[in-house]
Every structure is written in structure tokens, then in C-alpha cells.
């Protein structure tokens with residue numbers, strides 16, 4: 001049995017004129033990726049505030065790639081510790097705030113983080129509040145609504161090559177956001193489509209093309225394209241009306257895995273329940289010990305579980321200051337909740353989970 005994350009050619013498209021367009025809402029600016037949207041938003045923030053070097057507070061539990069890109073842009077990154085709930089460690093932050101210009105809050109795995117508290121904390125210190133919604137399919141439920149801007153990664157939810165968006169309600173801020181003309185990366189697009197098609201054929205043939213544990217190799221992303229692709233954007237619009245279905249299916253899958261795990265090992269869950277009304281990105285489980293072996297076993301059995309990618313260097317080399325980030329990086333297993341996981345796949349996944357829980 002293989003639980004496939006390949007979904008491109010089979011996603012159902014429901015036409016519903018009532019659904020908002022995910023890339024046409026007011027003040028939604030498309031970019032090549034979530035990282036590109038974040039870079040553009042932070043550049044705009046620096047211009048608006050008139051600071052040469054933007055001092056940005058970022059959670060220590062974040063992946064290295066986007067942070068390398070921000071550092072290459074000249075942004076001064078200051079990592080703050082997080083709590084077990086993945087909320088910022090407010091006491092530690094108070095000591096770090098100093099002359100910071102901006103603060104980044106991540107809504108991990110689609111779990112709404114403490115946005116209202118973060119906004120109040122920032123407002124009291126004249127710090128720009130920014131929301132990282134890379135794990136969030138759509139704005140709402142306390143995510144992407146309160147920040148000066150929020151960055152999203154629609155490509156993590158829709159069957160499309162890379163696309164990011166910057167969303168803001170602040171028209172004064174929006175005037176600082178660079179207007180980058182859409183590009184056309186035909187070769188890249190064709191490569192992506194070809195790869196997905198091959199993966200689909202392999203999956204249909206029962207060949208486990210992702211059985212290896214993914215090895216995260218940090219890449220130089222600083223020079224990655226900023227511009228969104230015209231074809232990818234057009235493609236994304238076609239999937240706007242599938243969002244309700246995707247949300248429901250992911251919600252059902254996450255709920256089923258969550259209650260199964262809660263029945264056996266409530267101690268490994270990050271939250272006591274899956275928030276309703278959201279499209280979960282994945283279901284995180286915090287193993288009591290480093291979980292690379294568990295992920296390898298699950299992948300060999302056809303379940304595309306993953307570990308969190310590499311932490312930024314500063315965090316990686318300082319386990320004492322960032323204990324939660326270190327533990328989660330080693331022990332967090334992300335279980336798939338993809339919309340195409342059907343009841344029989346789910347039953348198989350739970351059986352396999354039972355062998356490692």
C-alpha cells in the first residue's frame with residue numbers, strides 16, 4: 001500500500017462562483033514562493049520605516065532555507081525561543097525586543113498561533129507585526145488577519161509548482177511592496193509537470209519513489225526568482241473552488257489520526273485537538289526521542305512522513321538557548337493528511353502507526 005502525495009492530475013475541480021479567488025483578493029500580491037513574498041514584504045517594511053538594516057525577531061523553530069535568503073538580503077535575524085505549544089516565549093522575548101523593527105509569528109502546521117497577543121506586544125513597542133502563513137491554506141481563523149502583512153505558500157496546498165502570496169490590508173504599506181511583473185518559466189513548469197506525471201505512474205505501479213528519508217540539503221536560495229509565474233497563477237485560479245473540499249478532507253484525515261494517537265499516546269500531541277474550520281498542513285507528533293528511525297520505517301511502509309527541515313545555523317549551534325526548537329527538530333514527525341488519503345489509506349496508515357507508537 002502506498003499513500004501518495006501526488007495529486008495533480010486527479011484533483012477534482014468544483015465550479016462555485018461563491019468561492020473567493022485565492023490570488024485575486026484585494027491586496028494579494030503573487031510571488032515565486034512564500035520566501036519571495038516574505039523577502040518583498042520585509043523590504044517594503046524596511047523602506048516604510050526608513051531603516052537601512054531591518055532587525056527582525058524570528059522564532060528559533062523555523063527552517064533554514066528562508067532564513068538564509070533573508071540573511072543574504074541583509075536582514076539582521078534575532079532568534080527567539082518558543083514554548084512547547086510553539087507560542088513565542090514571551091519572557092525571553094521581552095529581554096530581546098530592544099531596538100527590533102519587526103517580529104515574525106509562524107502559524108505552525110495551520111495551528112493558529114498567538115496573533116492577538118503578538119500584535120499587542122508589537123504595538124506596545126512600535127515593532128511591525130508580520131505573520132508567516134506558509135503552512136496555512138487560507139486567511140482566517142486567527143491566521144493572516146492581524147499582521148502588517150502575511151506571507152502564504154499556496155503551492156504547499158494546491159497542485160501547482162511554486163507560488164507564494166503576500167497579503168495585506170494596509171494600503172499605505174502596500175504602496176511600498178515592489179510591483180514585480182509576472183514571469184514565464186515554461187521549462188521549469190514543464191519539468192514540474194513531467195516529474196509529477198512520472199511519480200503518478202510509479203505510484204500506480206506500486207513503486208515507492210519516496211521511500212528514502214528526505215535529506216535536507218540547504219541550498220542557496222538568495223537568488224531564487226522573485227516573480228510569480230503567469231501559467232502557475234492561472235493554474236492556481238482553477239483550483240480556487242476546490243478549497244472547501246480540500247479543507248474538509250484534510251480536516252477529516254487530521255481528526256482521524258489525531259483521535260487514534262490520542263487514544264494511545266496523548267503525550268505526543270502538540271495540541272489537544274485539531275482546530276476546526278482549517279485545512280491542516282500535516283499532523284505533528286512529538287516523539288519522546290529522536291524520530292529519524294520512525295520516519296524511515298513509515299516511509300519504507302509507503303507513508304510519506306517527514307521530519308522538520310534543518311534549523312538555521314545560529315539555532316543549530318545553540319541547544320541551550322533553544323531547547324524546544326532542538327527537541328522538535330529531532331523528534332517532530334509530520335504525518336500526511338493530504339486530501340487524497342482515502343479511508344482505506346487511512347486505515348493502513350493507522351495500522352502502521354500502531355506498530356511504532
Ligand SMILES: Cc1ncc(COP(=O)(O)O)c(C=O)c1O
Nearest residue numbers: 033034035066106132134153164
Ligand atoms: C514556516 C515557514 N516559513 C516560510 C517557508 C518558506 O516558504 P516557501 O517554501 O514557499 O518559500 C517555509 C517553508 O516550508 C516554512 O516552513
